[in-house]
Amino acid sequence: xxxxxxxxxxxxxxxxxxxxxxxxxxxxxxxxxxxxxxxxxxxxxxxxxxxxxxxxxxxxxxxxxxxxxxxxxxxxxxxxxxxxxxxxxxxxxxxxxxxxxxxxxxxxxxxxxxxxxxxxxxxxxxxxxxxxxxxxxxxxxxxxxxxxxxxxxxxxxxxxxxxxxxxxxxxxxxxxxxxxxxxxxxxxxxxxxxxxxxxxxxxxxxxxxxxxxxxxxxxxxxxxxxxxxxxxxxxxxxxxxxxxxxxxxxxxxxxxxxxxxxxxxxxxxxxxxxxxxxxxxxxxxxxxxxxxxxxxxxxxxxxxxxxxxxxxxxxxxxxxxxxxxxxxxxxxxxxxxxxxxxxxxxxxxxxxxxxxxxxxxxxxxxxxxxxxxxxxxxxxxxxxxxxxxxxxxxxxxxx
Numbered sequence: 564x565x566x567x568x569x570x571x572x573x574x575x576x577x578x579x580x581x582x583x584x585x586x587x588x589x590x591x592x593x594x595x596x597x598x599x600x601x602x603x604x605x606x607x608x609x610x611x612x613x614x615x616x617x618x619x620x621x622x623x624x625x626x627x628x629x630x631x632x633x634x635x636x637x638x639x640x641x642x643x644x645x646x647x648x649x650x651x652x653x654x655x656x657x658x659x660x661x662x663x664x665x666x667x668x669x670x671x672x673x674x675x676x677x678x679x680x681x682x683x684x685x686x687x688x689x690x691x692x693x694x695x696x697x698x699x700x701x702x703x704x705x706x707x708x709x710x711x712x713x714x715x716x717x718x719x720x721x722x723x724x725x726x727x728x729x730x731x732x733x734x735x736x737x738x739x740x741x742x743x744x745x746x747x748x749x750x751x752x753x754x755x756x757x758x759x760x761x762x763x764x765x766x767x768x769x770x771x772x773x774x775x776x777x778x779x780x781x782x783x784x785x786x787x788x789x790x791x792x793x794x795x796x797x798x799x800x801x802x803x804x805x806x807x808x809x810x811x812x813x814x815x816x817x818x819x820x821x822x823x824x825x826x827x828x829x830x831x832x833x834x835x836x837x838x839x840x841x842x843x844x845x846x847x848x849x850x851x852x853x854x855x856x857x858x859x860x861x862x863x864x865x866x867x868x869x870x871x872x873x874x875x876x877x878x879x880x881x882x883x884x885x886x887x888x889x890x891x892x893x894x895x896x897x898x899x900x901x902x903x904x905x906x907x908x909x910x911x912x913x914x915x916x917x918x919x920x921x922x923x924x925x926x927x928x929x930x931x932x933x934x935x936x937x938x939x940x941x942x943x944x945x946x947x948x949x950x951x952x953x954x955x956x957x958x959x960x961x962x
Contacts, residue, residue: 586692588750594730595745596746600615633899642698644694647754649691654751660680660743664743709836709884796932803929804930844881851878854870890905
C-alpha cells in the first residue's frame with residue numbers, strides 16, 4: 564500500500580469517525596443504565612425480577628416499532644435532523660431516570676417514569692443510529708457504505724462495553740441520579756456537535772412504496788435476524804451456561820466474543836467491497852455456526868471460549884455485508900427506509916431470542932440453545948446462498 568493510499572484511508576476513516584461519535588453517545592446512553600436499572604427496580608422499588616426485566620425490554624420494543632419511521636424520515640427530512648431528534652430522545656430518557664430516582668419513595672410512579680424513559684431511549688436509538696449511518700454514507704459516498712456500517716458497529720459495541728461498567732461505578736457512588744446526569748451531559752455535547760456539522764442533501768425523485776421496499780429487502784433482513792440469534796444466546800445466557808457447568812470465566816468468554824467481533828470488523832471490513840456482501844456473509848455464517856457448535860459440545864471452558872471467539876468473528880461482518888446488499892435493492896431516495904427496515908430484523912431477532920431460548924432451556928437444558936442457534940445460522944446460510952444464486956443469475960441470465 565502506497566503512502567498516498569494510506570493517507571487517503573486515514574482521512575476517510577477520520578471523516579467517518581467524526582459521525583460515529585453520535586452512534587457512540589447513543590449507545591453509551593443504552594449501556595450506562597443496562598446493569599443498573601434491574602437492581603433499582605428490584606432492590607429500591609421492591610418489584611420482582613420479571614418486572615425488572617420487562618423494564619429493560621420496553622426499550623427494545625420501542626426500537627423495533629420506530630426503526631422503519633427513522634429510515635423514512637431520514638429519506639424525507641435528511642439524516643442530520645433525524646440524528647439530532649434521536650439524540651434528544653436519548654437525553655430525555657436520562658431526565659426520566661432522574662425523576663424516577665427522585666420519586667423512588669413512590670414505587671409505582673417511579674416505575675412508570677422508568678417506562679417512559681425506556682420508551683424515549685428506544686426511539687432515540689432508532690433515529691440516532693439509523694440517521695448517523697445514512698449521514699456518514701451521504702458524506703463519504705455510497706462506495707464506502709460497508710466501511711461506514713462497519714465503523715458504526717464498532718462504535719455501538721465499544722460504547723456498550725464501556726457504558727455498563729461505568730454505569731455500575733456511578734451507581735455505587737451516586738445512585739441512578741449519577742447515571743442520569745452523565746447521560747444528559749453526554750447527549751448535550753453530542754447534539755451541539757451535530758448542529759455544527761454540515762447537512763447532506765436529500766435525494767430527490769420518486770420514492771417507491773414502503774411495501775415495495777419491504778418486498779425487496781426482507782430476505783436480507785431475515786438472514787440478519789437468524790444470524791443475530793447466535794449473538795443473543797451468548798450475550799444473554801453464557802453466564803447461565805457457565806453456572807450450569809460449575810465453571811468460572813463467563814465474563815472472559817464475553818470479552819473474547821467482543822474481541823472477535825471488533826477485530827473482524829477492523830481487519831476484514833474491506834472484503835465486503837472486494838468480494839461482495841453475499842459472499843462474505845456465506846463465509847461469516849460458517850464461522851458463526853462452527854463457534855456455536857463448539858459451545859454446545861464444549862467439554863471444558865477453553866473450547867467454549869474459542870467457540871465464542873469464532874462466533875464473534877463470524878457474526879461481526881453479517882450486518883454490514885447483508886446491509887450493503889439490502890440498500891442496493893432500492894433507489895437512493897429509499898435507502899433510509901431500507902436500512903431502517905433491515906435493522907428492525909436485528910431488533911426482532913434479539914427480542915425473540917430471550918423468551919424462546921428461555922423456554923428451550925426449561926425443556927432441554929442450557930446447552931441446547933447453542934445447538935438451536937447453530938441450526939438457525941445454517942438456515943441463514945441457506946437463505947443467503949439463495950440470494951447469491953439469484954444475484955448471479957441476474958448478472959448472467961444463461962447460468
